[in-house]
Amino acid sequence: MRSRVIISLVAVALVTCASVRAADDSPSPSPTPSPPAAAQAAPKEQAKEPSPPPSVTVIGARDAHGILGRDVRSAANEDMGRIVDVIVDRDGKVRAAVIDFGGFLGVGSRKIVVDWKALRFAGVNNKSDSIVLDLNKQQVSAAPEYKEDTPVIVLGAAGSLQPWDYEH
Incomplete structure (x- = not known):
């Protein structure tokens, strides 16, 4: 029921945007006189067309989750x-x-x-579920520390890394 209400609200918003846009595109009731020759010689500022309304995508609450701050555990359930x-x-x-x-x-x-x-999200159904990492604690503890504005050294599961081109 809740998703139908959200979809209905989105549809109303899109119809409203479309009707406002159609009203903006309709001819004005009184003709506008052409500008004087001096104004025509000035650099033209073209009237910008109104931008189209943004696209809207509805994602179900069970289909997507935020991950920042999420616990990560190994396949052996190590923190x-x-x-x-x-x-x-x-x-x-x-x-x-x-x-x-x-x-x-x-x-x-x-x-x-x-x-x-190397991350697995399959078992993540709510905020208390952990993300699973395909590495163990010993492998991760051997990884170099990340520091911003330096080349990033990425630890990956065996065979999953691809070269990452970067410029100094």
Whole structure:
């Protein structure tokens, strides 16, 4: 029922946007005189067409979840930390996740970067569910620490990493 209400509200918003746009496109009731010759010689500022309404996508509550702050566990149920950031390349493709690993209550922890393909989201149904990492605690503890504005060293599951071109 709730999703039908949301879809109905979205439909009303789109119809309203379309009717406002149609009203803007209708001819004005009185003709506008042409500008004087001096105004025509000035650089033309073209009237911008109104931009089209944004597209709308409805994603079911069970189909997508936020991941920042989510617990990460190994396949053996070892605590691997929490996701604190996501790394994308210049094309906007998600490449890796930054995990705050080790320590206790944030003390003594360090950030490491794991390949996005090494994470498993299949069992994530609500906020209390953990994301599973295809690496064990020993492998992750050997990873170098992530520091912003330096080349990113990404730890991945065996055979899943691809070269990542970057410029200094």
